[in-house]
Amino acid sequence: MVMDTLEIESGAGVARFVVEADGDLRTVRRWEHTRFFVAISLVVVIVGAFSFLPSADQQKYKPSGHDAPMLQQEDAQCAELSNKGSYFSVGVGVGTPRQPFDVVIDTGSNSVLVPSCVCTEADNCHSSACFRGTNTSSTFSITTNGQGHALMLEMVFGSGTLKNVLATDVVQVGSTSVMMPDGLLLVIDSRKLNLRNFDGILGMGIPRRQATSLQQSGNTMVYESQLFMEVARVSRFSICFAGGRNGALRFDPPPFENPLGSVSRNHWTLNFRGFSVGAAPAKRPTLECPSTAGNATSSGCEMIPDSGTTFLLGPHADVRALYDTLCLSWSRCRNDLATNARMSPESAFRAVLRNCSAWLQEDEEEYLPSIHLFAAGHDGREQILSLSSSSFIFMVLMRDGQGGTERVCEAAIGTTDGMPSSGKDYVPSWIMGMPLFLQYTVGHDMTTEPPSVSFDPEPCRQCGAESLTFAMGEAKQHRIPRQVTGPPRFPTRWTQPSTASVLSQ
Numbered sequence: 001m002v003m004d005t006l007e008i009e010s011g012a013g014v015a016r017f018v019v020e021a022d023g024d025l026r027t028v029r030r031w032e033h034t035r036f037f038v039a040i041s042l043v044v045v046i047v048g049a050f051s052f053l054p055s056a057d058q059q060k061y062k063p064s065g066h067d068a069p070m071l072q073q074e075d076a077q078c079a080e081l082s083n084k085g086s087y088f089s090v091g092v093g094v095g096t097p098r099q100p101f102d103v104v105i106d107t108g109s110n111s112v113l114v115p116s117c118v119c120t121e122a123d124n125c126h127s128s129a130c131f132r133g134t135n136t137s138s139t140f141s142i143t144t145n146g147q148g149h150a151l152m153l154e155m156v157f158g159s160g161t162l163k164n165v166l167a168t169d170v171v172q173v174g175s176t177s178v179m180m181p182d183g184l185l186l187v188i189d190s191r192k193l194n195l196r197n198f199d200g201i202l203g204m205g206i207p208r209r210q211a212t213s214l215q216q217s218g219n220t221m222v223y224e225s226q227l228f229m230e231v232a233r234v235s236r237f238s239i240c241f242a243g244g245r246n247g248a249l250r251f252d253p254p255p256f257e258n259p260l261g262s263v264s265r266n267h268w269t270l271n272f273r274g275f276s277v278g279a280a281p282a283k284r285p286t287l288e289c290p291s292t293a294g295n296a297t298s299s300g301c302e303m304i305p306d307s308g309t310t311f312l313l314g315p316h317a318d319v320r321a322l323y324d325t326l327c328l329s330w331s332r333c334r335n336d337l338a339t340n341a342r343m344s345p346e347s348a349f350r351a352v353l354r355n356c357s358a359w360l361q362e363d364e365e366e367y368l369p370s371i372h373l374f375a376a377g378h379d380g381r382e383q384i385l386s387l388s389s390s391s392f393i394f395m396v397l398m399r400d401g402q403g404g405t406e407r408v409c410e411a412a413i414g415t416t417d418g419m420p421s422s423g424k425d426y427v428p429s430w431i432m433g434m435p436l437f438l439q440y441t442v443g444h445d446m447t448t449e450p451p452s453v454s455f456d457p458e459p460c461r462q463c464g465a466e467s468l469t470f471a472m473g474e475a476k477q478h479r480i481p482r483q484v485t486g487p488p489r490f491p492t493r494w495t496q497p498s499t500a501s502v503l504s505q
Contacts, residue, residue: 077175077250077251077252077253078174078248078249078250078251078463078464079091079173079174079248079249079250079251080246080247080248080462080463081105081239081241081246081247081248081249082102082246083241083242083244083245083246086434087104087308087310087434088104088105088241088246088247088307088434088437089103089104089105089199090102090103090105090173090202090249091173092112092114092171092172092173092200092202093170093171093172093173093177094114094131094169094170094171094172094184095131095133095136095137095139095169095170096137096138096139096140096169096170098170098172099129099131099136101129101131101199101200102128102129102199103199103200103201103202104199104200104202104308105239105249105307105308106201106202106205106306106308107204107239107268107305107306107307107308107442107444108203108205108267108268108304108306108307108308108309108431109201109203109204109205109308110203110205110208111183111185111201111203112171112180112183112185112200112201112202112203112228113162113164113185113187113200113201113203114129114130114131114185114186114187114199114200115127115129115130115131115186115187115190115198115199115200116130116131116165116186116188117130117131117132118186118188119186119187119188119189119190122189124188124189124190124191125187125188125190125191125198126190126196126197126198127190127197127198127199127200128197128199133167133169133186137169137170139169139170139179140167140168140169141167141168141169142165142166142167143166143167143168143182150165150166151165151166152164152165152166152188153185155185160190160192160193160195161192161193162187162189162190162192162193162198163187163188163189163190164185164186164187164188165185165186165188166182166184166185167184167185167186168180168181168182168183168184169184171183171184171228173202173228173232173249173251174249174251176232176234176251178228178231178232179231180226180228180231181231183226183228183231187200201308202228203227203228204227204228204229204237204307204444205227205267205268206262206264206265206266206268206444206446207226207227207229207230207446207451208265208266229251229446230446232251234251234252234446235252235445235446235447236251236252236255236256236443236444236445236446236447237249237250237251237252237444238250238253238256238441238443238444238456239437239441239442240437240440240441240442240460240461241307241434241437242438242459242460242462243391243438245462246462247437247460247462248460248462248463253443255445256443256445256452256454257454257456258383258454258455259377259443259445259448259452259454260375260376260377260378260381260383260452260453260454261377261378261379261448261449261450261451261452262378262450262451262452262453263377263378263450264302265450267304268304268305268444268451268453269302269304270302270303270304270305270375270377270453271300271301271302271303271376271377271378271380272289272300272301272302272303272374272375272376272429272430273285273288273289273300273301273374273375273376273382274287274288274289274301274374275287275325275371275372275373275374276372276374277322277325277329277369277370277372278329278369278370278372279369279370280370281372281384281386282372284374285374286325287321287322287325289301289318300428301428301429301430302428302429302430303373303375303429303430303431303432304429304430304431305432305436305437305442305453306431306432306433307433307434307437309431309434310412310433310434311412311413311414311431311433311434311435312392312412312413312414312431312432312436313413313414313415313416313431313433314413314415314416314429314430314431315415315416315428315430316415316416316417318428318430319413319414319415320346322413323345323346323349323350323411324344324345324346324349325345326349326369326371326411327345327346327348327349327352328345329369330349330352330367330368330369331367332352332359332367333345333348333349333352333353336348336351349411350410350411353393353409353410353411354408354409354410355408355409356395356407356408356409357407368389368393369389370386370387370388370389371386371387371392372384372385372386372387373385373386373387373436377452378450383455385436385439385440385455386439386457387435387436387439388439391435391436391438392411392412392413392435393409393410393411393412394410394411395407395408395409396408396409412433412434416429416431436455438460440455440456440457441455441456441458441460441461442454442455442456443455443456
């Protein structure tokens with residue numbers, strides 16, 4: 001067996017392709033420095049004819065009269081985000097007529113993925129809905145290599161692998177429907193993905209290119225897809241979450257105030273200077289990001305707003321320092337620490353916090369300190385983002401060891417352990433997940449250069465809700481920890497991709 005390996009830089013450091021050829025099988029492995037609940041490698045395998053292949057009349061888009069509205073009339077550019085506890089989802093319609101899905105809203109990925117009925121019928125997927133294209137959607141077609149061979153993509157996550165078929169069909173979010181040429185991924189096998197259920201993803205990552213690219217050069221097949229927002233010509237969008245109620249996704253709102261330019265062309269990314277902890281922010285970080293300490297002009301660490309991740313995640317040493325500071329800034333934790341000299345501040349904070357019934361009954365939640373993030377855009381302009389404890393303290397139900405359950409509180413702060421560096425160009429990163437979107441309406445603007453992110457501290461306004469009325473209702477629950485159900489969602493670990501498997505023909 002002869003294997004050829006070729007590395008190709010795709011420009012701007014976006015991707016590196018390792019091509020292995022063996023007879024008629026061509027495998028393209030795509031490496032990408034990413035940190036989200038998305039694939040960190042992409043394997044495109046050209047295989048024989050597949051049962052998804054469409055008939056000739058399935059090639060053109062035909063508008064359907066079956067399109068059900070997916071948003072409220074009062075706010076025509078707003079799509080409701082369903083609160084699932086550990087994540088938020090958005091309603092998506094696929095095909096003609098529309099087939100409904102409830103998928104994760106994810107600013108850390110770029111693709112539209114939904115489970116195929118081929119997957120569920122073969123018991124290769126566990127999902128609440130599945131998509132059927134052939135003989136069901138009049139606008140459906142499978143992407144081929146021009147010889148009638150379907151293109152399959154294997155996406156390798158830190159938590160497992162998804163096998164997908166590349167397709168074209170109509171995708172609707174809210175009132176916006178667009179044809180996604182070669183931009184729909186149908187999951188045909190999720191058994192190797194370590195999730196109980198997988199219902200799909202709507203990728204809202206940073207735009208990378210002007211058009212979908214599916215090009216072959218020698219033994220290389222390169223695939224990059226436009227985002228839904230690009231095809232729909234959405235210039236701006238905002239996302240906000242709310243504790244105990246649904247959130248909102250808005251397309252093309254008015255220009256955002258105080259935008260911070262992204263420092264990466266691959267993801268929505270800002271420079272990160274560090275933290276301070278307390279009732280009010282300090283003038284400068286008291287916990288500096290290691291690579292920015294003593295160097296105000298350094299690009300240093302990064303922070304990545306990621307709507308598809310449940311926690312705030314960062315380097316282990318930084319997380320431990322943050323926990324220590326939270327304890328020393330909270331009188332109840334300091335007092336507990338003083339009575340147990342062997343306990344670390346981090347351990348004391350976790351122990352005191354866990355017993356929510358004690359400090360909630362004493363109305364002491366107000367003394368839990370806030371976390372203040374020092375973010376900066378590409379031009380060095382800074383903004384301090386304050387997270388109240390109600391945004392990063394979650395209440396969960398745990399088994400008590402006696403056959404019952406108990407209510408405990410945990411901090412939604414974890415480490416990025418297991419994510420290896422990328423050599424000399426490695427930049428320490430914090431992934432700012434759900435707590436950031438619970439505290440702020442996060443705006444994303446593709447019209448600025450570079451694309452930018454903004455943060456509005458007003459409470460999340462649901463679709464069709466009056467701002468003042470909703471804000472008053474949200475304020476009443478501001479100090480109550482948010483109850484979270486379901487397993488948390490984590491970003492992709494930066495692991496080496498597994499050996500590409502040959503997909504059955």
